[in-house]
Amino acid sequence: MTAQGGDLLAWLESAITRAEDLARAAADKEQDASWSDGGEYGENVHTDGVASAVVVGPWGYLPDATRTYIAANDPASVLRRCTADRKLLELHAPMEDPDVVGRDHLHCQTCAAPVLGELDNVAFPCSTVRALAEGYGWTEETSLPNGQGQSPPNEGEQVT
Numbered sequence: 001m002t003a004q005g006g007d008l009l010a011w012l013e014s015a016i017t018r019a020e021d022l023a024r025a026a027a028d029k030e031q032d033a034s035w036s037d038g039g040e041y042g043e044n045v046h047t048d049g050v051a052s053a054v055v056v057g058p059w060g061y062l063p064d065a066t067r068t069y070i071a072a073n074d075p076a077s078v079l080r081r082c083t084a085d086r087k088l089l090e091l092h093a094p095m096e097d098p099d100v101v102g103r104d105h106l107h108c109q110t111c112a113a114p115v116l117g118e119l120d121n122v123a124f125p126c127s128t129v130r131a132l133a134e135g136y137g138w139t140e141e142t143s144l145p146n147g148q149g150q151s152p153p154n155e156g157e158q159v160t
């Protein structure tokens with residue numbers, strides 16, 4: 001695996017795990033992963049199952065846009081997105097080129113589909129994996145040579 005591809009893959013897997021850990025911690029704290037905005041006349045964000053308030057505004061209510069945004073990004077939705085992102089990573093996993101054994105050259109197993117008996121030259125990480133990583137905050141500057149890339153956002157912070 002190329003150094004950059006390996007760094008990016010490790011960084012992305014760490015970022016997804018971090019997002020999952022945060023979502024599970026919030027779901028555990030609230031005893032429910034599914035949160036509701038209360039609908040048209042809702043005032044706060046509450047859990048679906050045990051119906052306890054998760055977020056209440058300073059005057060006992062939240063603005064509609066804030067309330068619906070928080071509920072739309074509840075732990076259940078974050079965990080669904082993480083699962084879907086892991087499936088995409090699996091589909092776009094690195095694959096060795098059988099014609100280039102022993103060299104540090106990998107292809108995306110989906111994007112580098114055989115064309116006329118030879119692999120199309122789509123190196124790993126492909127644009128799909130890069131786009132996934134960007135969704136978690138990765139930039140070209142994030143993954144530095146020799147494994148000194150930045151950590152995923154918020155890594156190492158304590159969940160309270």
Ligand SMILES: [Zn+2]
Binds near residue numbers: 092109110111112
């Ligand atoms: Zn791909």
